[in-house]
Amino acid sequence: MSTAEFESVDVLESEITTPAAAATTELEARNVSVWFGQRKVLEGVNMSFPKNSVTALIGPSGCGKSTFIRTLNRLHELLPGAALAGEILYEGRDIYSRDVDPVHIRLAIGMVFQKPNPFPSMTIRGNVLSGLKLSGMKRSNHDDIVEETLTAAGLWTEVKDRLDRAGGELSGGQQQRLVIARALAVQPHVLLMDEPCSALDPASTLKIEETIRQLSKEVTIIIVTHNMQQAVRVADNTAFFLAAENEPGRVIEQGATTEIFGNPQDERTLDYVNGRFG
Amino acid sequence: MTTQTLDPTALPNLAEQRPQRPWRKRTPRFKLAVVLAVIIPAVVTWFLWQTSTIPTPVLLVAIYLPMQLIASTLASIVTRGRRGIADSIVIVSAIGATVFSLVILLSLIGALIVRGWKALSPSFLLQNNIYISPSTPLEYGGIGHAVLGTALIVFLASLVAVPIGIATAIYITEVRGRAVPYVRFFVQSMSGVPSVVAGLFILTTLIVTGALTQSALAGGLAYAILMLPTVARTAEEVLRLVPDELRTGALALGSTRARTVFRVVLPAARTGIVTAIILGIARIIGETAPLLLAAGNSDQTILNPTGSPVASLPTYIFNNVALPYPDAVTRAWGAALALMIFVAILFTLARVLSRGRLGR
Numbered sequence: 001m002s003t004a005e006f007e008s009v010d011v012l013e014s015e016i017t018t019p020a021a022a023a024t025t026e027l028e029a030r031n032v033s034v035w036f037g038q039r040k041v042l043e044g045v046n047m048s049f050p051k052n053s054v055t056a057l058i059g060p061s062g063c064g065k066s067t068f069i070r071t072l073n074r075l076h077e078l079l080p081g082a083a084l085a086g087e088i089l090y091e092g093r094d095i096y097s098r099d100v101d102p103v104h105i106r107l108a109i110g111m112v113f114q115k116p117n118p119f120p121s122m123t124i125r126g127n128v129l130s131g132l133k134l135s136g137m138k139r140s141n142h143d144d145i146v147e148e149t150l151t152a153a154g155l156w157t158e159v160k161d162r163l164d165r166a167g168g169e170l171s172g173g174q175q176q177r178l179v180i181a182r183a184l185a186v187q188p189h190v191l192l193m194d195e196p197c198s199a200l201d202p203a204s205t206l207k208i209e210e211t212i213r214q215l216s217k218e219v220t221i222i223i224v225t226h227n228m229q230q231a232v233r234v235a236d237n238t239a240f241f242l243a244a245e246n247e248p249g250r251v252i253e254q255g256a257t258t259e260i261f262g263n264p265q266d267e268r269t270l271d272y273v274n275g276r277f278g
Numbered sequence: 279m280t281t282q283t284l285d286p287t288a289l290p291n292l293a294e295q296r297p298q299r300p301w302r303k304r305t306p307r308f309k310l311a312v313v314l315a316v317i318i319p320a321v322v323t324w325f326l327w328q329t330s331t332i333p334t335p336v337l338l339v340a341i342y343l344p345m346q347l348i349a350s351t352l353a354s355i356v357t358r359g360r361r362g363i364a365d366s367i368v369i370v371s372a373i374g375a376t377v378f379s380l381v382i383l384l385s386l387i388g389a390l391i392v393r394g395w396k397a398l399s400p401s402f403l404l405q406n407n408i409y410i411s412p413s414t415p416l417e418y419g420g421i422g423h424a425v426l427g428t429a430l431i432v433f434l435a436s437l438v439a440v441p442i443g444i445a446t447a448i449y450i451t452e453v454r455g456r457a458v459p460y461v462r463f464f465v466q467s468m469s470g471v472p473s474v475v476a477g478l479f480i481l482t483t484l485i486v487t488g489a490l491t492q493s494a495l496a497g498g499l500a501y502a503i504l505m506l507p508t509v510a511r512t513a514e515e516v517l518r519l520v521p522d523e524l525r526t527g528a529l530a531l532g533s534t535r536a537r538t539v540f541r542v543v544l545p546a547a548r549t550g551i552v553t554a555i556i557l558g559i560a561r562i563i564g565e566t567a568p569l570l571l572a573a574g575n576s577d578q579t580i581l582n583p584t585g586s587p588v589a590s591l592p593t594y595i596f597n598n599v600a601l602p603y604p605d606a607v608t609r610a611w612g613a614a615l616a617l618m619i620f621v622a623i624l625f626t627l628a629r630v631l632s633r634g635r636l637g638r
Binding site: 099102 | 292295296297298299300303304305308358359361
């Protein structure tokens with residue numbers, strides 16, 4: 001990344017609202033370490049996510065960002081050999097305590113994945129409403145939900161005349177916005193996004209970023225991204241992950257996005273946000 | 279809800295952290311509910327089985343199964359709320375169906391072992407049947423000639439059916455020629471051919487015309503007709519599972535279509551191809567009718583694939599099982615048990631061999 005791009009950070013800085021640091025904490029990770037078998041892949045992550053904030057997780061591939069967000073809604077435990085230590089508090093309660101049903105956690109903490117995964121056997125409309133059926137959630141006025149969530153995901157105008165076509169017919173960017181709409185239909189309190197724009201063109205990426213900014217008024221968002229301008233554009237807070245060779249990933253630095261990009265305290269962060277390694 | 283700030287003194291000590299699987303921990307309430315849901319229906323059923331005259335199958339299907347379903351449903355309501363009902367019904371039904379099919383399978387294997395065990399001995403597996411009459415005691419004679427005959431016939435059948443079957447699958451999935459719909463239709467129709475028809479076909483076209491006599495080769499060809507569609511269809515399915523990205527990836531390196539198929543696609547589908555061959559052999563190895571017509575039978579050890587009728591395990595079983603001599607019937611069960619053991623060994627071997635370094 002060139003210095004020209006780095007300057008754009010300063011231009012944007014004035015537009016970014018102050019991070020909602022004083023707001024209520026919705027989700028909090030305390031000393032979270034993660035293993036696959038005997039291999040430790042993540043160590044001692046402490047992070048708190050204020051309500052209705054956007055947090056970007058940045059860092060090179062293989063440093064445990066995706067693994068970390070999968071621990072936040074209990075998808076991590078589905079992988080073979082998965083193990084974990086530490087606590088993850090959602091609304092003040094450990095989501096890994098014995099009497100917590102993971103189904104409830106995943107309903108409240110939704111997720112959008114790197115690769116768009118609309119259900120192939122369902123229509124666009126059916127995809128949007130699928131979460132309601134799968135979770136057994138009762139909500140009336142389905143038509144309103146379809147319109148609301150597709151509008152929120154920035155897809156409504158493009159698909160409103162073909163809601164009964166298969167979701168798989170849409171382009172990659174449209175599919176990704178469709179699955180965002182699908183995730184929103186169950187009204188999650190937190191939305192995890194694992195590199196949601198990595199396979200999308202700039203126009204689709206821009207639309208999804210607008211969507212993220214809009215959503216952050218009601219939803220707490222945690223987004224993994226390799227696109228540093230994207231972190232600057234959408235995130236209130238940023239955390240930088242790094243894994244040294246043969247060592248588990250750690251959080252090197254975290255704080256307000258403006259600080260991480262404008263005035264990083266750690267040299268490795270400075271190098272990374274300037275594109276000098278990783 | 280209170281605002282939470284990180285208090286470093288309240289954090290767990292990093293050095294003392296050990297990998298844990300908190301999702302496997304269950305509350306005592308959950309454990310109790312599961313144990314009760316398993317024990318109560320079983321105890322009630324056992325009590326009824328001891329005291330009443332209700333026939334066992336009726337007891338299991340009409341009393342135990344509904345009771346277990348209700349117990350599991352109640353247990354899941356207690357532990358997870360109404361959300362757990364569907365989960366518990368699906369789990370209980372799946373376990374029930376699995377146990378049901380296992381019972382059938384195990385009772386079949388059990389019957390084979392109980393009735394055939396007496397006959398099995400090293401000499402039974404190695405000797406042939408010359409000078410043996412149905413009334414000869416069990417200690418004499420054996421199925422060695424039939425084992426060799428079956429092995430020879432299956433080998434010849436595989437020699438014909440495996441290359442043609444895989445080539446057909448490659449035509450359908452890789453060459454994608456114009457005739458694909460017709461080829462698939464014919465392959466599907468072929469899989470419905472009754473085995474006796476395959477035997478009759480070889481009998482009328484090759485044996486009656488004098489091209490071949492009843493022999494291992496004729497039997498192998500009849501087997502190949504039955505094996506071919508299974509191999510072709512299964513291989514087609516597994517080749518279809520190979521992602522197109524691998525094909526385009528190879529082509530983008532300047533590979534020809536043939537090299538793409540043989541160096542990339544087939545190796546990627548190797549385990550599946552082995553499965554296709556196994557399923558093909560499993561389809562044919564117990565077929566009796568084609569061999570009665572095309573291979574005949576013999577009491578001698580025959581290794582010449584042409585020229586003379588040859589024994590095989592299915593025809594040996596067929597010839598002995600209906601005889602009015604107890605020892606002959608026991609020999610038939612012994613041969614059936616041996617056939618099953620050979621098939622099990624073959625499949626295990628194939629599984630181990632296909633699990634190579636580069637397997638998935």
